[in-house]
Amino acid sequence: MRLPGDGPRVTSRSPGEFLLSWAEDALREDLRRSSLIDPGAYEIFGQGSRVNDTHLDDTADIDLVLMLTMPLPYGWERFRDDVLAALGETRTVRMGRRCLNVDDPDSLFGEMVDVLVATEYRWYPVPGAAHHEQGVFFRDQQGRPIVNFPRQHRRNGDVKDLRTGGRFKQVVRAAKRARRLAEQRRLIDDGAAPSYLIECLLFNVPDRVYLAGADHRDAVAWLRRSSQDDPAAFAALPCQNRINRIFGPGPDQWEPDAAARIIDVLQRI
Numbered sequence: 001m002r003l004p005g006d007g008p009r010v011t012s013r014s015p016g017e018f019l020l021s022w023a024e025d026a027l028r029e030d031l032r033r034s035s036l037i038d039p040g041a042y043e044i045f046g047q048g049s050r051v052n053d054t055h056l057d058d059t060a061d062i063d064l065v066l067m068l069t070m071p072l073p074y075g076w077e078r079f080r081d082d083v084l085a086a087l088g089e090t091r092t093v094r095m096g097r098r099c100l101n102v103d104d105p106d107s108l109f110g111e112m113v114d115v116l117v118a119t120e121y122r123w124y125p126v127p128g129a130a131h132h133e134q135g136v137f138f139r140d141q142q143g144r145p146i147v148n149f150p151r152q153h154r155r156n157g158d159v160k161d162l163r164t165g166g167r168f169k170q171v172v173r174a175a176k177r178a179r180r181l182a183e184q185r186r187l188i189d190d191g192a193a194p195s196y197l198i199e200c201l202l203f204n205v206p207d208r209v210y211l212a213g214a215d216h217r218d219a220v221a222w223l224r225r226s227s228q229d230d231p232a233a234f235a236a237l238p239c240q241n242r243i244n245r246i247f248g249p250g251p252d253q254w255e256p257d258a259a260a261r262i263i264d265v266l267q268r269i
Helices: 015-032 048-052 076-088 108-112 150-163 167-184 195-203 207-211 216-229 231-235 256-268
Strands: 042-047 062-068 093-095 100-102 113-123 133-139 145-148
Touching (some): 015 042, 015 048, 015 062, 015 076, 015 108, 048 062, 048 150, 048 195, 062 076, 076 100, 076 113, 076 133, 100 108, 100 113, 133 150, 150 167, 167 195, 167 216, 167 256, 195 256, 216 231, 231 256
Antiparallel strands (some): 042 062, 093 100, 113 133, 133 145
8 A cells, every 4th residue: 555645744753653644544545435434423543552652663553543423423333334334345344353454465554553443432520511531432342332531541641651751651661571571481371461451550550669760570569569458459440541440340351360460470570
């Protein structure tokens, strides 16, 4: 696929920003070719490690959210089907565990980009008040409903990184490298410690730990003490979006004991 854009405009952006803009433009262009979806009915934005600047290398996926905005003309299932049909006019597409995947041979878009198809969700902290937090709603491959808040996740991570002089995201990346090594040594199963879980856990480590020049072991040690000294408080830790909880029965939540075992491994690496 030809990358859109060239000239001086590109040189003013980082490679990561350019790739994200390219992916968004490519998806938007594909959708515009179809009459199935109103161009004014959705938003496209980035999420995940690359957008949050916690990715380890340039091979990281580009994660996009394709969100049907309110007022919703119809529900998530129909939007998903319309997106599959619209993109299927020019590409080979399928729904994966949670995201839409492009399977075209030699497709740079298909190789690098995952698309989460979602509808806008609004959470009102104070019932009856006008203020709300914008989130996304979707279903996984088993049909289970999931609500998440990727924009709040990104914003809160950026603020914490600023408060800690850049140490927070450095430690997240170091912990993810330790996770990769632990998987290679078969100390933890592949996929048992996803990046989202690691980032959310480390977000709860106090700023003072990072400001003291901690490496990932010091931050993980704080989490280990928290899980041992006050299991109830540990089990109630919020996600980085400060809305959802890390632990619970949901399809995008984990068990505290499983997280504690991962923490023990990461501290030893």
